Amino acid sequence: MSDNIPSYFQSSPDAEGYYGRFGGNHYPPELRSALLELASSYQELHKSPEFHHALNKVRVGLQGRPTPIHYLENISKQVGGAQMFIKREDLNHTGAHKINHCVGFALLAKQMGKTKLIAETGAGQHGVALATAAAYFGLECEIHMGEVDIAKQSSNVGSMQLLGARVVPVATGQSALKDASDSAFNAYIEQHKHALYAIGSAIGPHPFPMIVRDFQGVVGREAREQFLSITDGTLPEHVVACVAGGSNAMGIYTGFIDDPDVILHAVEPLGKSDELGQHAATLSYGRPGTLHGARSIVLQQDDGTPAGVSSIASGLAYPGVGPEIAMLHEAGRLSVAAISDEEVINTFLRMAKFEGIIPALESAHALAFAIRLASQRPSSERILVNLSGRGDKDIGYVLENYRLGDQPDLS
Known part of the structure; x- marks a missing residue:
C-alpha cells in the first residue's frame, strides 16, 4: 500500500469527517445539530453487538446474504x-448492493426514534431498496427522482409505489440524479426532526460517507x-x-x-x-x-x-x-x-x-x-x-x- 494511505478504519475519516483534504461538513448551519446527532448515534450503535445482531438477521433473512x-x-x-x-x-x-446500506439506515432510524426515511435515486435501485427497508421496519418513505429517470425506469417507480413509498418527481436542472439529490437534501432540511436522510451513495457531509462505507x-x-x-x-x-x-x-x-x-x-x-x-x-x-x-x-x-x-x-x-x-x-x-x-x-x-x-x-x-x-x-x-x-x-x-x-x- 502507498505510504500515505493509512489503515482504513483507524484513520479515515478524521474527527472532522475529512479524508485527507476531502470531505467535512459543508452544509447549512440549521442541520449541524441533526448531523451531530446522527454521528453520535451511529458511533454508539456501531459498537453495539445487539445492533449488529439485528442487522445481520435482516441481511440473511430479507436480503439473502x-x-x-x-x-x-x-x-x-x-x-x-x-x-x-x-x-x-x-x-x-x-x-443490487443498495439494500446493504438501506437496511442499515432503516434500523438506525428506528433506534434514533425517527419515523421517516428520505432519499434520492437515479436508476431506481436505491429507491426500491429503501422502500423495501422502510416497509420492513414500518417507516414512512419519500424518494426524490428526476423526471428523466422516472420515464426511463418506470418499473422501479412502480415497485417503490407498491412498497408504499411516495415518489417525488424532480424537474429542475437535467431532471437527473444530481437534481434529485438537491431535492432530497432540501426535504431533509425541512423534516430532519422526524426523518433520516438515507443517502444513496458514499457522498454528502460527514457522517454520511462513513456510514454508507461501513454498511457496504x-x-x-x-x-x-x-x-x-x-x-x-x-x-x-x-x-x-x-x-x-x-x-x-x-x-x-x-x-x-x-x-x-x-x-x-x-x-x-x-x-x-x-x-x-x-x-x-x-x-x-x-x-x-x-x-x-x-x-x-x-x-x-x-x-x-x-x-x-x-x-x-x-x-x-x-x-x-x-x-x-x-x-x-x-x-x-x-x-x-x-x-x-x-x-x-x-x-x-x-x-x-x-x-x-x-x-x-x-x-x-x-x-x-x-x-x-x-x-x-x-x-x-x-x-x-x-x-x-x-x-x-x-x-x-x-x-x-x-x-x-x-x-x-x-x-
Missing part, C-alpha cells in the same frame, strides 16, 4: 487472458473471505468497480484496501464523448470543489458550478464522487478508466448471451473494463468485479434503443 463469487468461465475463455470473477450483488433482494463493507469482507477460499489462500490481482458516488466501490474496496499487491480499479462513465457535458467521468476530468455538503472532486463549468453530465446508466450520471474515493485517487491508490456508452451496451448484450446474466448498465461499465483488462493480462492473473446490480430495470430501455440482432464484439 451472503452473495456468492462466480467465475465468468465463458467470457474468460473467449478473451484468453486473465480470469474474471464477479461478486454477485445482483442476487440481493431488490437486485459487508461486500468486501465477504468477497475477501470467499476469494481466499476458492483460490486456496490467494487474493485477486485486480478488483474492479464502477464509480460515481462510490457506494459499491467503497464496499468491495474495503476488503482489499490494505493489500498493496491488489490493484483497485475505478471505472467511470465516458458517456458519449470526452466533451464536458457528454460524460460523467469525474476522476478523469474533474477538479476539487464542493458538492452536496462535502469537499471532493467535481465536474465543473469555468465558473465553478457543477457541469451537466451524460451516461447511459442513470445511477452514474452524477458530476462528483464521494470524498473517500477522491482521497484514494489523489493518493494514487486507484487506477482510473472510463468506458463509453457503446462499450457498455456491447458488454450488456455479451453478458446476457454468453453468461446468462443481465447486468445493470452501471455494473456493465465495470464488466466492460474487466474484459478490456483481461485481454491485456496473463491467464495467471485474476480479476474480481463487483457486479453491483441486475439489469431488469434496463431491459425496456435497451430493447427500445438498440438492435439485439447485432452480435456483441468479441475483441
Whole structure:
C-alpha cells in the first residue's frame, strides 16, 4: 500500500469527517445539530453487538446474504487472458448492493426514534431498496427522482409505489440524479426532526460517507473471505468497480484496501464523448470543489458550478464522487478508466448471451473494463468485479434503443 494511505478504519475519516483534504461538513448551519446527532448515534450503535445482531438477521433473512463469487468461465475463455470473477450483488433482494446500506439506515432510524426515511435515486435501485427497508421496519418513505429517470425506469417507480413509498418527481436542472439529490437534501432540511436522510451513495457531509462505507463493507469482507477460499489462500490481482458516488466501490474496496499487491480499479462513465457535458467521468476530468455538503472532486463549468453530465446508466450520471474515493485517487491508490456508452451496451448484450446474466448498465461499465483488462493480462492473473446490480430495470430501455440482432464484439 502507498505510504500515505493509512489503515482504513483507524484513520479515515478524521474527527472532522475529512479524508485527507476531502470531505467535512459543508452544509447549512440549521442541520449541524441533526448531523451531530446522527454521528453520535451511529458511533454508539456501531459498537453495539445487539445492533449488529439485528442487522445481520435482516441481511440473511430479507436480503439473502451472503452473495456468492462466480467465475465468468465463458467470457474468460473467449478473451484468453486473465480470469474474471464477479461478486454477485445482483442476487440481493431488490437486485443490487443498495439494500446493504438501506437496511442499515432503516434500523438506525428506528433506534434514533425517527419515523421517516428520505432519499434520492437515479436508476431506481436505491429507491426500491429503501422502500423495501422502510416497509420492513414500518417507516414512512419519500424518494426524490428526476423526471428523466422516472420515464426511463418506470418499473422501479412502480415497485417503490407498491412498497408504499411516495415518489417525488424532480424537474429542475437535467431532471437527473444530481437534481434529485438537491431535492432530497432540501426535504431533509425541512423534516430532519422526524426523518433520516438515507443517502444513496458514499457522498454528502460527514457522517454520511462513513456510514454508507461501513454498511457496504459487508461486500468486501465477504468477497475477501470467499476469494481466499476458492483460490486456496490467494487474493485477486485486480478488483474492479464502477464509480460515481462510490457506494459499491467503497464496499468491495474495503476488503482489499490494505493489500498493496491488489490493484483497485475505478471505472467511470465516458458517456458519449470526452466533451464536458457528454460524460460523467469525474476522476478523469474533474477538479476539487464542493458538492452536496462535502469537499471532493467535481465536474465543473469555468465558473465553478457543477457541469451537466451524460451516461447511459442513470445511477452514474452524477458530476462528483464521494470524498473517500477522491482521497484514494489523489493518493494514487486507484487506477482510473472510463468506458463509453457503446462499450457498455456491447458488454450488456455479451453478458446476457454468453453468461446468462443481465447486468445493470452501471455494473456493465465495470464488466466492460474487466474484459478490456483481461485481454491485456496473463491467464495467471485474476480479476474480481463487483457486479453491483441486475439489469431488469434496463431491459425496456435497451430493447427500445438498440438492435439485439447485432452480435456483441468479441475483441
